[in-house]
Structures are given as C-alpha cells and as structure tokens.
Amino acid sequence: MVSTGSACFDTVITCPSCKRDHKPKLMDTIDYVETDYITDEETGHNYDMFAEYHLLRCNFCSFVFELYRDEIVEGGEDQTGRWRQTKLLKVNEGTGFEKPILFPVDILDSIVILECDNQTKQGTAFKLNGIGFVTCAHVLSDRTKAFTKKNISKKYNIKTVASNDVLDLAILEIPELEHIKGFDPCWDAELNHFNEVFVAGFPNYRPGDTGTIVMSAISGFRMVSTVRRILISGPIIAGNSGGPGLLRNGEVFGVAVTGADRMEDSGETEYHGMVPIDQVKWLFEQIQKPQGV
Incomplete structure (x- = not known):
C-alpha cells in the first residue's frame, strides 16, 4: 500500500462520468503493484509484468472511479524499482472503465x-x-x-x-x-451470484465514526414472505440496517435489513440480507393510491 496524498495520476485519463480529459487525483485508498518476472525464450531477454489498480478522483465532477493498467517492461528483477524509467513495450490502459466505480467522494x-x-x-x-x-x-x-x-x-x-x-x-x-444528495434507484437490477456490490452505512455508530462502505458480492437469494431477498458475502452489522446497497455505478439495488449484532459475530450467520429496491417502489405506490382502492 502506497500513500499518495494529493498527488495526481501520471497519465491523462478520460473521466468515465463527465468525459473530460485530465490527470485525475490519485486516491490513497488503493495503490498497489503486482509483479511477475518472465523470460522470452526466443531472445533470452528478461521482462517484468506489472498490474496496477488505482482509485482515481475526477478533478472536474469529483467522481471516484477504478483504473486497471498493466504494463510489460524490459529489464528483469533487478530493475523492478525503476520500471517507470525502463523501456515501455506494451500498455493496456483503461480496461477497468467497462464497469467503473462511480461513487461521489462525499x-x-x-x-x-x-x-x-x-x-x-x-x-x-x-x-x-x-x-x-x-x-x-x-x-x-x-x-x-x-x-x-x-x-x-x-x-x-x-x-x-x-x-x-x-x-x-x-x-x-x-x-x-432535504438538501442532502439523493441516490438513484435501479428498479430492474439483474443480480446474479458473484456480482460485486457495496453496502454503505453506520454500523454501531459512535461519535467520530466515518461510516463504512463494504465491498461485497451476491452470495445467494432467500424467499421471505414472498419477497426474494438478496444475500451478500460481506457483513451487515447492527446500525447498518436501512443502509443502501449500491452497484458499481452508484445506483441502489437494495436496502440492508438483516445481519449480526457485532462484527465478531458476523461469521455465525449466513443471513446478511437485503430487500430489493423495487419493494420500496411498491410501498411508495401504496401511499399514492386513493383511500379505499
């Protein structure tokens, strides 16, 4: 993990949200490099393969998004610390834009x-x-x-x-x-096992807590009173009930409803569950109906 402070990314990137080109802010939440050492059997040359995963923040619209970039550079293990100065042989940049994380920084x-x-x-x-x-x-x-x-x-x-x-x-x-920013719903979200999702909220809140955004995945589904609830792999802790379940584009797919009282007890239940957001729509429609209908 590398702390980046307020540094900017070293390459001009097109923001997947506002589509403007610039060097976005490099967040210090995710910045790590994986390396692999390979040898070209035909030439005998040594190469390093690097894969970077970054969270970047747009300087214009403040959206946070994920970037995946892999590079192959000439040099071998002895130059892993100086790979940005070595000869760049191949770049595959921006593949993470297919499904970027689009969360406001606030x-x-x-x-x-x-x-x-x-x-x-x-x-x-x-x-x-x-x-x-x-x-x-x-x-x-x-x-x-x-x-x-x-x-x-x-x-x-x-x-x-x-x-x-x-x-x-x-x-x-x-x-x-009422002045607080609202979230957009995804009424018809098509969810499947292993889909990546996020749950935000304030589990067991204490003054000074920042709140949490937990990366999770769809682990299953369970019928409860004719409603197909969504089970997730990550923990839902008391106090987080009522928090939004978010897709990578920032839209809400569900509401956190069940889980564990404490983090240390989270492994004792599989029932970290969410109610689909379309049930909120149904509830809202009931209060819009004229009385007696």
Missing part, C-alpha cells in the same frame, strides 16, 4: 444516522430520488431522531410516511435534511 455525507436514546436503537437511512428517505421499519420508534456525521449536535425529528413490518421497510420525511 457519499457518506449523503447517508443519515438514526438513533433512539431511550431504546438504544440505531439505524441508517438514505434519500432515494423520487421517493424520500428510506430505512428499515425495525430501527424506528416514536422517539427516533436523525442526524448526519458532519453535525452530530443537531438532531432532527422524522415523520414516517409509510411503513411495512413484513417487508421491514419504511419511508420517511426529514424536512431539515
């Missing part, structure tokens, strides 16, 4: 913490564009307040617009937080 600033002091309940909520704030029904009580990690001293009242205990979903209004 993604966790757009996620809300829910807390009820008298019942020691915690949860996560997020704003879904066209719907409102979404969370789990089981994290709510009559004294639940909402706040963000940027200002934990200001806690706001919530209004439950719709709730369904069977689905374990709720739609909220939080007027003071």
Whole structure:
C-alpha cells in the first residue's frame, strides 16, 4: 500500500462520468503493484509484468472511479524499482472503465444516522430520488431522531410516511435534511451470484465514526414472505440496517435489513440480507393510491 496524498495520476485519463480529459487525483485508498518476472525464450531477454489498480478522483465532477493498467517492461528483477524509467513495450490502459466505480467522494455525507436514546436503537437511512428517505421499519420508534456525521449536535425529528413490518421497510420525511444528495434507484437490477456490490452505512455508530462502505458480492437469494431477498458475502452489522446497497455505478439495488449484532459475530450467520429496491417502489405506490382502492 502506497500513500499518495494529493498527488495526481501520471497519465491523462478520460473521466468515465463527465468525459473530460485530465490527470485525475490519485486516491490513497488503493495503490498497489503486482509483479511477475518472465523470460522470452526466443531472445533470452528478461521482462517484468506489472498490474496496477488505482482509485482515481475526477478533478472536474469529483467522481471516484477504478483504473486497471498493466504494463510489460524490459529489464528483469533487478530493475523492478525503476520500471517507470525502463523501456515501455506494451500498455493496456483503461480496461477497468467497462464497469467503473462511480461513487461521489462525499457519499457518506449523503447517508443519515438514526438513533433512539431511550431504546438504544440505531439505524441508517438514505434519500432515494423520487421517493424520500428510506430505512428499515425495525430501527424506528416514536422517539427516533436523525442526524448526519458532519453535525452530530443537531438532531432532527422524522415523520414516517409509510411503513411495512413484513417487508421491514419504511419511508420517511426529514424536512431539515432535504438538501442532502439523493441516490438513484435501479428498479430492474439483474443480480446474479458473484456480482460485486457495496453496502454503505453506520454500523454501531459512535461519535467520530466515518461510516463504512463494504465491498461485497451476491452470495445467494432467500424467499421471505414472498419477497426474494438478496444475500451478500460481506457483513451487515447492527446500525447498518436501512443502509443502501449500491452497484458499481452508484445506483441502489437494495436496502440492508438483516445481519449480526457485532462484527465478531458476523461469521455465525449466513443471513446478511437485503430487500430489493423495487419493494420500496411498491410501498411508495401504496401511499399514492386513493383511500379505499
């Protein structure tokens, strides 16, 4: 792992989001190099093969995306530390753009913490564009307040617009937080085993926590009350309930609902589950219907 600070990437890249060419910011979250030593049997020359994986941030639109780049350079093991100065024989740059990670850098600033002091309940909520704030029904009580990690001293009242205990979903209004950026849903996400996904939220929140974005994968599906819930390989911990499940393009495919009370207990259950986002749409449509219909 290499700490890159505020350095820029060494090559001009086209941002997959805004399509502008520039040298994007090199994030310090992922920056590592894998090497392999090979010999060309015909010529006897030695070569190094390098594969880089970076997270880059666009200087114009602030989207974070992934870059994969592999290079083969002449020299052999004795020049692995100076490979950027050696002769470049082959470049295959930008293959990671086929399915880039498109998360805003302030993604966790757009996620809300829910807390009820008298019942020691915690949860996560997020704003879904066209719907409102979404969370789990089981994290709510009559004294639940909402706040963000940027200002934990200001806690706001919530209004439950719709709730369904069977689905374990709720739609909220939080007027003071309407300015928060919303997430776009992927109503018709086609999910399969091994699909890479991400879960964001605030598990067992304590003041000063940054929140988490956990990379995971689809591990299975389970029918619960006629709804096909999504099982993921990564842990969902108490307090993360109500958090968004995200695809690589930043769209929401589901809501975190079940998991473990603590990280150390996460291996004792396979039921790290999510409700598909289309069930939020169904719940929203119920409150739009005229009464009696």
